[in-house]
Each structure stands twice: as C-alpha cells, then as structure tokens.
Amino acid sequence: MTNVLILGANGQIARLAEQQLLDDTDNKLTLFLRNKDRLSVHNESRETLFEGDATSEADLEKAMQGQDIVYANLGNRSIEQQAKAVVAAMDKAGLKRLIWISTLGIYDEVPGNFGKWNHQMLDGGYLETYGAAAKVIEGSDLDYTIIRPAWLSNKDIVSYEFTHKGEDFKGTEVSRKSIADVVVKLIQKPDQEVRESIGVNQPNTDGDKPSFY
Secondary structure (H helix, E strand, O other): OEEEEEEEOOOHHHHHHHHHHHOOOEEEEEEEEEHHHHHOOOOOOOEEEEOOOOOHHHHHHHHOOOEEEEEEEOOOOHHHHHHHHHHHHHHHOOOEEEEEEEOOOOOOOOOOOHHHHHHHHHHOOOOHHHHHHHHHHHHOOOOEEEEEOOEOOOOOOOOOOEOOOOOOOOOEEEEHHOOOHHHHHHHHHHOOOOEEEEEEEEEOOOOOOOOOO
C-alpha cells in the first residue's frame, strides 16, 4: 500500500486519477485542495480531505506527513510559486517522489505549424509561468517526473505515447483519461521515468492544431 498526496485534487485529471487509483490499487489518498467543500470522498476508509493553499509551504508540509508520493495537479499564474513551495515542503518532509503536471511547449519543443499555433494560444503568461515552474522542479534534488500533455480532450479513450525532453513533441491532442492513466502507472511503478520530463500525446494526431479547434 502506498500513501499518495494529490495536490489540486478537484482538477479534472486528478479526479479521474483518483477513481482509477481507488479501482486499481489499495493505495490511500489524501486529497488536497483550497476548499474541501467542493469535493466529496468516494471511499472514507481510503481517502482523506485536506484543505490548504498550495502556495503555503506550511500547509503542504503538514499534508505531506506520512505520504510516499506527491502528485501535483496544480495550475494558474501562481504555478511557479506553487512549485517552489512544493519542493521546499517535500525537502522538509523528507519526501522524494513527485509527479508534476505541466504543459507542452515549455521547451519550445513543438515543431511546425502546430508549434506556431501553440505559441499563439499560450504565450503571454501561460507557457512562461509553466516553464519557470518546471525549472524549479528540475533544479531540485527530487525524484520528479514532469508530464507535458498535448491539448486535452474529454474523449473516453486511453491511448498515448511519450516523447522526452530534447525530442520534438508528437501529435496535437490527448485525452484527460490518458493523462490520468499515465499518473496512475507512475504511482504503481514509481521507479519509472525518474528525473524525466515526458511529452504525452495520442498517436496519429499530427496536424496544425487539435481536431477540436
């Protein structure tokens, strides 16, 4: 049994991962979010709600007590501050394994017309802040995996492939269900993709932009 802390537990991917972890593992989950009234537990014997601020090192360190793995499903313009708080709190709590959701394009790794379109859509604060947060994670001594999803869909499909930092990104889209599956697989096999930044896309979705745009 593994104790997993899910930061940003009310996010769509986090909720999918939560359900899959309940279905496929015997792990115990701590669901961390700013307002715990927004979320209900599915299994009271295996889940605990924790209300806290992901920019607060103190809140994070308290939530991290007794945990084995931290899965961060955070976002917004405070993402760099959140990354700094998570790294500091994990260091203080003696935790090493971190799974961190980021976004495609933070290394300017998306080629061709899709890369140009991605910049047009995400420049002006989003790519810059997520890139800065990734630098914080990569500059730490944690056993991190950074996940860089393609553009997200709600398709009921689990189909994905990886690229790694330094490689051109593939595809244009991926389902949230697929990203949740990646997270769960990494929790089940925490020695995989350690200190790696992985791009995740659905195969055969190359194009100038995602199919839903």
